[in-house]
Amino acid sequence: MFEISNLYKSFKKNQVLKDVSLSFENGIYGLLGPNGAGKTTLIRCMVNLYDINKGVIKFNGLSIDNNDEFLSNIGYLPQKFGLFKELTAYENLKYFCILKKINKDRMDDEIKDCLKAVNLEDRINHKVSTLSGGMIRRLGIAQAILGKPRIIIFDEPTAGLDPEERIRFKNILTQIKKDRLIIISTHIVEDIEASCDRIIIMNDGRVLKSGSAKEIKSAAIGKVYGEKSKLKPTVEDGYMCIIKRI
Amino acid sequence: MSALIKNNLKLFFRTKYLLFSFLLFTAAVNAFLAKEFYNLLIHNDVLYYLGESQMLSIVYFVFFVFISYEYIAKSKNVNLSESISVINNGKFIFYISKLAALAIIMLIMTLNILIYNYAAYFFEGIKLLPFALHIFLNNILNIFLVSLAGACIGTVAALYLSKFQAYLLIIILTVLISPISEFMPYVLFMGYGINIYPLMDVLNILPPNLNWVSEALYGLSIEPYRWNLVIFWISLLSSSILFKISNKKRKIINYISVTLIIISVYNFYFYMHPGSIVKKDYNPMNYIAFDELYYSKNVQKEEESGFAISSYDMKIEIDRKLENSVSLLLDESEVLRIYKFTLYRNFDIKEVRDKNNNPLEFMRHGDYLDIYNSTNEKLERIQIVYSGYSPVFYSNSQGVLLPGCFPYYPVEGYKKIYIKEQSSYIPIIRDCTSEFNLYVESSIDIYSNLERDGDKYYGEAQAVTLVGGFVNEKKYNNCTFYGLPLERLETENNLFRIDDILEPYKSSLIKDEDISLKKIKIFQSTVIFSGKMADNGIVSFDDHIFTYDLSEDCIVQGFAQIYIPYDANKSKIKKEFFNYILHKEKVRKIPKAELENSVIYEFRKLFLEKIDELGENYVMEKTYVFLNDKNDTRDSEAFIRSLN
Numbered sequence: 046m047f048e049i050s051n052l053y054k055s056f057k058k059n060q061v062l063k064d065v066s067l068s069f070e071n072g073i074y075g076l077l078g079p080n081g082a083g084k085t086t087l088i089r090c091m092v093n094l095y096d097i098n099k100g101v102i103k104f105n106g107l108s109i110d111n112n113d114e115f116l117s118n119i120g121y122l123p124q125k126f127g128l129f130k131e132l133t134a135y136e137n138l139k140y141f142c143i144l145k146k147i148n149k150d151r152m153d154d155e156i157k158d159c160l161k162a163v164n165l166e167d168r169i170n171h172k173v174s175t176l177s178g179g180m181i182r183r184l185g186i187a188q189a190i191l192g193k194p195r196i197i198i199f200d201e202p203t204a205g206l207d208p209e210e211r212i213r214f215k216n217i218l219t220q221i222k223k224d225r226l227i228i229i230s231t232h233i234v235e236d237i238e239a240s241c242d243r244i245i246i247m248n249d250g251r252v253l254k255s256g257s258a259k260e261i262k263s264a265a266i267g268k269v270y271g272e273k274s275k276l277k278p279t280v281e282d283g284y285m286c287i288i289k290r291i
Numbered sequence: 292m293s294a295l296i297k298n299n300l301k302l303f304f305r306t307k308y309l310l311f312s313f314l315l316f317t318a319a320v321n322a323f324l325a326k327e328f329y330n331l332l333i334h335n336d337v338l339y340y341l342g343e344s345q346m347l348s349i350v351y352f353v354f355f356v357f358i359s360y361e362y363i364a365k366s367k368n369v370n371l372s373e374s375i376s377v378i379n380n381g382k383f384i385f386y387i388s389k390l391a392a393l394a395i396i397m398l399i400m401t402l403n404i405l406i407y408n409y410a411a412y413f414f415e416g417i418k419l420l421p422f423a424l425h426i427f428l429n430n431i432l433n434i435f436l437v438s439l440a441g442a443c444i445g446t447v448a449a450l451y452l453s454k455f456q457a458y459l460l461i462i463i464l465t466v467l468i469s470p471i472s473e474f475m476p477y478v479l480f481m482g483y484g485i486n487i488y489p490l491m492d493v494l495n496i497l498p499p500n501l502n503w504v505s506e507a508l509y510g511l512s513i514e515p516y517r518w519n520l521v522i523f524w525i526s527l528l529s530s531s532i533l534f535k536i537s538n539k540k541r542k543i544i545n546y547i548s549v550t551l552i553i554i555s556v557y558n559f560y561f562y563m564h565p566g567s568i569v570k571k572d573y574n575p576m577n578y579i580a581f582d583e584l585y586y587s588k589n590v591q592k593e594e595e596s597g598f599a600i601s602s603y604d605m606k607i608e609i610d611r612k613l614e615n616s617v618s619l620l621l622d623e624s625e626v627l628r629i630y631k632f633t634l635y636r637n638f639d640i641k642e643v644r645d646k647n648n649n650p651l652e653f654m655r656h657g658d659y660l661d662i663y664n665s666t667n668e669k670l671e672r673i674q675i676v677y678s679g680y681s682p683v684f685y686s687n688s689q690g691v692l693l694p695g696c697f698p699y700y701p702v703e704g705y706k707k708i709y710i711k712e713q714s715s716y717i718p719i720i721r722d723c724t725s726e727f728n729l730y731v732e733s734s735i736d737i738y739s740n741l742e743r744d745g746d747k748y749y750g751e752a753q754a755v756t757l758v759g760g761f762v763n764e765k766k767y768n769n770c771t772f773y774g775l776p777l778e779r780l781e782t783e784n785n786l787f788r789i790d791d792i793l794e795p796y797k798s799s800l801i802k803d804e805d806i807s808l809k810k811i812k813i814f815q816s817t818v819i820f821s822g823k824m825a826d827n828g829i830v831s832f833d834d835h836i837f838t839y840d841l842s843e844d845c846i847v848q849g850f851a852q853i854y855i856p857y858d859a860n861k862s863k864i865k866k867e868f869f870n871y872i873l874h875k876e877k878v879r880k881i882p883k884a885e886l887e888n889s890v891i892y893e894f895r896k897l898f899l900e901k902i903d904e905l906g907e908n909y910v911m912e913k914t915y916v917f918l919n920d921k922n923d924t925r926d927s928e929a930f931i932r933s934l935n
Contacts, residue, residue: 092377111541116379127370131305136298143295144381188374 046070047091047196047226052100054083054090061086063250065100069226073218075237076230077284078247084230085124087247088200091228092121104196117145120189120197124204126182130174134165134184137173138191145192159187162220164213179210183217190221197221198228203236215240238280246287254287261287292388299392309362313396316354320347320400324407337415338505338777341426344404345498345511348433349469351400352441352497356461359393359445364457367449383544386446386536393442401435419776421735422761425510432513433498436521440496443528450535467494470502477573488574493562496521500571507778508760508817509569509690515611516565519558526555566611567680567687569819581682582716585636586709590657596631596704598623602726603755605700609733613638613686613693614678617700620726623669630662630670632701633719635708638679646672658698659705675701683716683823686757688734692817694837695740695754696720696830710859716823718830718857721753722921735759738773740812740835753832758814772841773814780815782841792843793850799915800851800872811836813849825862826852844873855918863927867898868914894927901934910934 047069054062061083078084089095091102093109093116101108104115128137138156147155160166163183168176176184182202189197203211218227218240229237237244244261246254254261261283304310327343366372366385375381408426417423444464448457466472472491479485499512530551537544570577575584602620607613615638621630634640636658643651643662651673652663664670680686684697693699696718698708706719729748731737737759741748748755758773765772767786774783785792816839821828829845830837831852838849848869855865871878878895886892886899902910917923917930925933 094373094376113379116377119377121374121377123370123373125370126374129302129371131302132298136301140295140298141378143298144375144378144384146379149294185374 046105048103049087049091050101050103052087052090052102053098054086054095055098061250062090065247065250065252067245067252067255069228071224071226072242073222073227073229073237073240075241075244076228076247077232077234077237077244079232079288082232082247083250084232084247085200086250088198088228088230092119092198117192118195120191120194122182122185122189122197122199122202124200126185128173128181128184128188131172133170133172134160134176134187135169137184138188141188141191147192155191159190162190163187163217179206179213182206182210183213186214186217195224196226196228198230200230201232202229203231203233211236234279234281234284244280244284246284248288292384292391295384295388296391296395299389300395303362303392303396306362306365309358312354312358312361316350317400317403320350320403323347324404328407328411331411331414335415336777337411337417337422338507338510340411341408341429342501342505342511344408345429345433346501347404348437348497351397351434351438352468353465355393355397355438355441356445356448356465358396359390359442360449360457360461361445362393363389363446363449364454380541383537383541386532390442390446390532394439397435397438397442400438401430404434405430417776419761419763422510422777425513425761428513429498429511432518432521433511436518436525437496440521440524440528443525443532446532447528447535450532464494467491468497470497473572480573480575486575488572488576492574493520496524500569503571504818505777506569506690506818507775508692508758508762509685509819510761510777512569512689514565514568514687514689516562516568519562519565523555523558523562526551526558530555564611567613567685568682569685569690570682576682578682581637582709583711583714585657586711591707591709592659592705593707594631594705597625597627598630598703599723600701600703600725603700603728605727605729605755607729607731607733607757609686609691609731609735609737609759610688612678612680613699614676615700616674616676618672618674619701620672621670623671626664626667626669628664630664630673631704632660632662633658633698633704633706633708634660634675634677634701635679635681635698637681638677638699641676641678642674643676644674645670648674658708660701683819685819690760691733691735691737691757692760692820693757694718694814694820694824694830695752695756695832695835696824700755707859710825713825713862714823715825717825717859719754720830720832720857722856724751724753724833726751727755729755731757733759738762738764738814740814740832750834752834756814756832756835756837762815769810771812773812775815775817778815778817780841785841785843785846786813789846792846796847796851796872799911800847800854810834811850813838813841815839825857825859826865830857831855844869847873856921858918858921860924860926861918861930863894864898864914864930865918865927867895868911868918870895871898871902871911894931897928897931901931905934 049065049067052062052065065087076084086095090097103109104112109115135156138159139152142152142155157166160169163186165180165183165187168180173181203214206214229241231237238258241258243255243257245252258280261280263283324344327340331340372382375385408430412423412426448460452460476487476491479487505511530548533544533548533551571579573580575581599622600619601622604618606616640653640655640660643653645651654661662673684692684694684699686693697716698706698719702719702721707717709716727741727748727750729741731746731748737757739748740752740756741750761775761777762773763776765774770786770789772786774780812835814835814837816828816837820837821839824830828837828839829849829852831849833853836849838845881892886896913934
């Protein structure tokens with residue numbers, strides 16, 4: 046469905062992505078890596094914000110360049126996200142509905158559904174300036190899922206959120222994941238270990254490992270607590286072992 | 292898109308600092324317009340009111356630069372652009388809808404000024420459709436397009452620059468565009484001879500001449516070059532906006548951007564070739580300085596031609612400038628080697644041909660044209676093709692002021708054009724007549740002293756005058772008056788009683804009693820004509836008169852002057868002569884002390900002393916003979932001192 050082959054991206058002399066190849070099907074993917082690993086750059090290449098130097102990104106077998114089908118099937122919540130404070134939640138989402146060319150007759154239902162999905166239906170007529178940071182981020186998720194896109198990409202969606210909001214985010218994921226590809230970029234293992242079907246670990250512009258949570262954990266077996274230890278390694282242990290190439 | 296624009300407008304008016312700025316701006320604009328409307332009730336000058344309203348152009352410019360910067364930068368500040376850029380064409384639609392919202396606000400604010408202007412138009416009872424259009428075009432050019440250019444600058448600054456850089460650019464541009472910076476090129480040119488006017492003028496999108504008395508025939512400056520300049524900036528800035536907001540892979544948007552660049556280049560080319568314009572700044576190429584600087588040197592000559600032009604066939608085209616193809620039928624007493632003409636120096640000769648259509652050699656030196664005859668026969672007919680303009684006596688698609696006393700077509704011999712001591716033009720009035728046949732092509736209606744049949748003008752006359760713009764033809768009994776409806780004369784009714792007014796002077800001043808005075812056409816002098824032509828704009832030909840007023844004095848002087856050849860050396864005595872005839876009591880009432888001590892009365896004192904000494908009738912008779920005698924070349928002082 047969504048495929049990245051031999052992707053290279055550099056900024057002047059700084060090579061940020063080096064030969065990245067990945068393949069995605071429906072499900073939730075966690076893109077895990079420390080700060081500066083190249084996650085945001087990879088995501089911006091995936092959503093066609095950056096021109097790539099080498100390689101190809103395909104959606105349903107076609108390059109995403111000038112691919113209207115791809116562009117109308119993508120929902121994106123960037124790392125830094127804001128909304129018009131002067132408008133209400135409803136008006137902000139309506140703004141995005143128009144940009145996404147959602148049929149006028151369907152707009153109201155679409156907005157209500159999305160707000161329900163992110164548990165903000167009671168704030169529909171509240172101005173954004175009155176909402177908390179967590180609520181604004183949830184509203185960001187609502188704008189990303191407007192129009193029922195088949196691919197949704199979240200870049201550091203839980204950054205700055207309190208634990209309660211993080212749990213809420215995980216619940217939202219379970220609600221919206223059906224028949225979709227969801228990619229979550231984060232440097233916090235906890236955000237993705239329970240909800241992701243597959244985890245991709247990146248560092249220094251390369252994909253180091255891609256697999257299920259179990260496969261990631263297995264990378265730490267015998268390396269963290271010793272082979273005879275009764276303590277089982279966590280995803281975080283696996284992640285650390287992969288990153289540090291232990 | 293309309294729903295998005297609606298949301299953007301909602302956003303604009305809900306953003307506190309934008310709303311506050313807008314309300315403050317609207318209140319200030321309306322307070323100014325209302326104050327000026329109150330003044331209109333006193334001065335009743337609708338053109339002046341239009342000029343005052345267009346002064347708001349700079350305010351609109353600054354407001355829309357600032358407001359568009361803040362409005363566009365706002366979406367950058369709230370981190371929206373990334374999520375919008377991912378949507379198919381999202382960034383493009385987003386910014387275009389925002390600019391459209393700003394354009395709607397600009398339109399509303401332009402409409403605001405238009406309402407006041409049209410209220411003034413109807414209030415003053417001006418029934419002149421071209422002026423109604425003039426009001427509209429002024430507001431579109433000076434208010435809407437200037438605001439749009441401002442919005443484009445603000446948008447480019449918001450998209451490309453940081454806040455500090457953007458504000459720095461906005462402040463610098465505002466200073467350079469506003470009249471504050473006018474002194475800079477003036478100081479550099481006058482002080483050091485460095486001409487930076489061409490550089491400064493590229494930024495000069497604001498309406499010019501607003502601090503000057505408006506030219507009622509012409510209206511305010513909306514010449515094509517001004518449209519070219521503002522469109523050049525708008526299209527150039529728009530293309531850079533498009534490059535920034537579009538997905539570079541979208542071919543259609545790239546094509547639009549390239550088209551905008553082509554439009555801007557096209558407009559820049561025509562901006563660089565403005566043709567005839569009326570721009571009253573100190574640029575050495577414009578109204579004030581172009582002739583003043585040139586004639587300050589000794590470049591003028593006077594010489595008889597040795598031939599007369601018996602007929603003129605002209606094909607005149609007036610668009611950005613005047614183009615003329617003239618065929619002259621010559622009356623030569625002998626074969627001449629050089630045919631000498633006067634033709635204003637800013638008309639470029641393209642070709643000169645003889646009666647057989649063979650090219651003739653010629654030389655241009657200033658206002659003079661020498662055409663060489665290499666044969667041993669009389670030339671009989673000469674065809675000259677030329678084009679150009681005068682920065683003072685305009686000829687373009689907005690207005691035409693081509694008085695017959697200004698050499699915009701070739702006249703025989705070398706003539707002096709300009710009196711540098713008075714900074715004014717000498718009315719060139721030929722003492723013979725010619726047969727004129729003109730075909731004039733122009734987008735505006737042209738009036739002339741000649742008979743008219745559609746675009747053709749014909750008749751025998753000393754000269755041909757062409758006038759077009761805000762001018763009305765009115766008949767008063769049999770007298771035809773070409774008046775300026777935007778500068779109505781309260782004395783216009785005097786035209787009903789011309790005969791009565793002239794009657795007391797017929798025996799002394801008006802020689803030819805057979806002349807049919809009613810056949811004479813009267814043209815109202817414009818501000819430029821009165822200000823720049825000697826004798827304050829009262830110029831008389833056999834068949835038409837220019838006068839700035841229709842008071843009894845002006846009518847008498849206008850008619851009496853028909854018989855007095857113009858001589859710059861005699862202007863002082865002519866002025867005193869007419870003053871004494873028309874305002875004898877006033878002249879006599881000047882207190883003796885004032886007459887003795889004031890420099891301005893020096894000549895008058897001399898004149899009155901001679902009257903007291905030699906008698907009024909004697910002095911006036913001698914003066915009249917002196918004024919009429921073309922061969923007497925003494926100046927005014929030499930004449931009056933010689934009286935005994």
